Amino acid sequence: MITVALIGNPNVGKTALFNRLTGSRQHVANWPGVTVMKKTGRCKHKGEEMEVVDLPGVYSLTAASVDQLIARNFIVEEKPDVVVHIVDSTNLERNLYLTLLLLELEANVVLALNMWDLVKARGDQIDVDKLSKLLGIPVVPTVATTGEGVEKLKDEILRVSKEKPKRRLVVGYGEEFEKLIRKLEDVLRKDEKLAGRYPLRWLAIRILERDEDVLKRVGESPIKDEVSKVVKVFG
Amino acid sequence: MGEELLEDLDVVFAEKRYEVIKSILSQVWRKREVKWTFTDLLDHAFLHRGLGIPIFLSLLWAVFLFTFNFSEPFMVMIEMFFSWVGGFASGLENEVFASFIADGVCGGLGSVFVFVPPIFFLFLALAFLEDSGYLARAAFVMDRVMYRLGLHGRSFVPMIMGFGCNIPGIMAARTIENENDRLITILVNPLMSCSARLPVYVLISSVIFGAGYLAAASIYVMYILGIALAITMALTFRKTIFKGKPSPFILEFPAYKLPITRNVLTLTWERAKWFLIRAGTIIFSVMIIVWFLSSFPWEATGGGANIEASYIATFGHLIEPIVKPFGWNWMAAVALFFGFLAKEIVVGTFGALLGSGEEVELVRDSLVEAGIFTPLTGFAFMVFTLIYVPCVATIGIIARETNSAKWTIFSIVYLVALAFIVAGITIGIGRLLGIP
């Protein structure tokens, strides 16, 4: 069975899409240890069963809020086969921010350009193929409220779950920072536990951003002092 | 690498990401410039400096009107149904069983199901407003006021929902990120008079004031008093226990949209479900217990007719001293006690104690006859009901949402204390003014 995580900003129609995918086969519980609602459901497509998990609506994946940590930890630890990122296509500029963060987490992303009907109504134009090429991930226009595009979305979900992801977009942070990132990666590689769990580049960038959660985990690692030599982030 | 440079890296990196996004979009996206959109037009009205709040208050009034008008026919049908079943059951052979079905089950189930229509319609209306995108605008308009009151703009929706039922109101506080703001909102929510207390107000006010504008006015006063107390307590908490300013208010405005039936219904159901399940099982079980305690010992009470001989009377007399200073008798004490479990039970308990079944009109007549309340003591009783302890289901939700025994217990203690104080002040002022 494939696990599919749904993620997106608040108000993008994630709930509507979740309902479209899972119909009445839904189950509501709480994420362990917190009072945030966790919705899971089942979806069958072309003979394959998918378990769909609705992650909290978030703008980013920092450790700053419980919702974001839940979403982030789910992707990192449960390693879902596919992460469907739903965006409000009339507001791509901010919505794509989360996409880049997901790619940095090395998730298998499928982008659902939701509210496609509004894009058409406004007269805006989006080159879907080009966007897909630039990001390196499949992009599907959808209208969750009517169901338009959802079949194609399910096709892409299945396809991505089987095929190895091709070239994902990687954000470069400039020569100076890239040097630091590489140095950090070299140090982090030595902690097998960390390296096995998280993408190294992602860890390095989070350390530079002083992400509280990552700093805590690295702080418990034997390589903590070596990391301190590269950047002073502890104490 | 310099320390200073490291300080702002998350902003620096964010800028880089947006740069990449801009470059992608320049190749992929063409936007058509529009001067005014429908959303802008609506916002101009809804956020208008002078009109914003009046528009909001009118919409709120419309919501209440919608709720009460649409639910009334359903409530009547449900009452009629249970009366019919009850009447049918009283003709049964076995007296105890007949009483169990007629008074216990029908009384119990009846008092739960009769509230399903208003709760459902209230949640429906609120879900509609929420899904349409309007509630964000309302929160914006109210934030100015709420900020001064030590509340967060986002406390607004939970407070409004509290008028329907405190349970979803408290659950809605989840959207508030700051712990202190959230806690204050949760602690103060029970003071928003939930729909379960309405039957008590209706009953008591009609007993002491008869049918007329004085009765309606006294009910209105309860709601206003609840709001005033909520504001006062919020300010007090903000100044004492939770020092500091409300956390930053950042809220994205979704575009307006015509709510999708399916989403609205799902939202409504998720909230109404809580009321049905929790309140349903609890109210029903308690009514059975009340029926039992007031009907037994069977011979002594003559099948529930002579209430003074029942177990419940014994219990009532035990706790009577607590409420004597307010001029209430043991029946009121018992009603309040069981009201702790669910507010609707206050009416039901009076009904059971006075042997008049569930119908508010009948209970009212019995209460008037029994002369338990005077205008002053009755009014104080309403005040007490407004404040003291939310129903046990709500307490359960508070426990869940705060994840803390300390705050749950605190909420119970402060509300009971506040109830005694305010009711006491009411009686005190009333006596001074020579009100009967």
Place this chain on the structure above:
Amino acid sequence: METPLAMLPQGSSVKVVRIVGGKGITRRLVEMGFIPGEKVKILHSDFSGPILVSVKDSKVALGRGIAMKIVVDGLSE
């Protein structure tokens, strides 16, 4: 001229210069799109109470306190 966003009138079009605040606020604002150089338009402000602005194609409401922490450079449109 640099001023806090909160002090500008309705209708102003400005550019974000920087955010003066703790890590938490900065992050939240950045996530919303308030990054240096970003164009912001004040849609609704009446000098007491929250402010509604348009940033990155969306409408965001900001409490007065937060709006005081966003330093902007007034542009003329």
